[in-house]
Amino acid sequence: MDCIFCQIVAGELPAERLYEDDDTLAFPDLRPRAPHHLLVIPKRHVDSLASTNDDDWAVVAACLHTVQRVARDRGLDTAGYRVVSNIGSDGGQTVNHLHWHVLGGRLMTWPPG
Ligand code: DGP
Numbered sequence: 269m270d271c272i273f274c275q276i277v278a279g280e281l282p283a284e285r286l287y288e289d290d291d292t293l294a295f296p297d298l299r300p301r302a303p304h305h306l307l308v309i310p311k312r313h314v315d316s317l318a319s320t321n322d323d324d325w326a327v328v329a330a331c332l333h334t335v336q337r338v339a340r341d342r343g344l345d346t347a348g349y350r351v352v353s354n355i356g357s358d359g360g361q362t363v364n365h366l367h368w369h370v371l372g373g374r375l376m377t378w379p380p381g
Contacts, residue, residue, distance in 0.1 A: 271313055271363075271364070271365050272363060272365075273307075273309050273313075273363055273365035273367065274313050274365060276293070276295065276309075277293055277309070277311045283295035283296070284296055286306060286338060287334060287337060287338050287341070288311075289330070289334070290311075291310060291311055291312070291326075291327050291330040291331075292308060292309065292310060292311065292327070292330050292331050292333075292334040293308070293309055293311055294306050294307065294308045294309075294334055294338045294370075295307055297369065301369075301371060302371040302372060302373050302374050302376075303372070303373025303374055304342050304344060304349070304370070304371065304372040304373040305369065305370070305371050306338055306369075306370040307367045307368070307369060307370070308331050308334045308335050308338065308367065308368045308370060309331070309365060309366065309367045309368075310324075310327040310328070310330070310331055310366055312327060313365055314327070314365070314366040315364050315365070315366065316353070316355045316356065316359075316361060316364065316366050317353055317355050317366060318355050318356060320366070328366075331366075331368060332368070335351055335368050335370055338370060339370055339372065342372065344370075344372035344373070347372070348372070349370060349371060349372030349373075350369075350370075350371045350372070350376045351368050351369065351370055351371075352368065352369040352371065352380070353366070353367065353368050353369070354369075
């Protein structure tokens with residue numbers, strides 16, 4: 269298995285498991301860009317939103333539910349937060365396993381770089 273996020277799911281690479289259920293996992297980003305910077309991933313490997321198929325939408329919804337849950341658990345609802353999914357090379361995706369960045373705890377600027 270050469271996908272690092274699949275290795276995290278399998279427990280073969282260390283990560284603090286902040287939340288997990290049957291379909292999703294949330295853990296801190298290794299290189300945080302904000303006071304709160306979590307990643308939410310499906311446990312089943314999907315490359316990115318660009319390669320989802322009809323079988324994947326339920327797990328995409330489950331991931332967004334987990335995004336809402338972990339943001340709420342950290343009290344980010346009031347001030348707000350940002351959710352980002354980078355897709356492909358132009359999108360800045362460096363790990364080819366579908367994931368959402370959850371960033372909060374500071375004012376986000378727009379547009380992103
Ligand atoms: P992206 O560039 O959108 O594909 O985001 C990938 C993120 O994954 C990046 O912010 C750094 C993070 N990352 C890479 N390797 C690891 C790892 O081994 N553990 C954790 N926790 N995060 C990682």
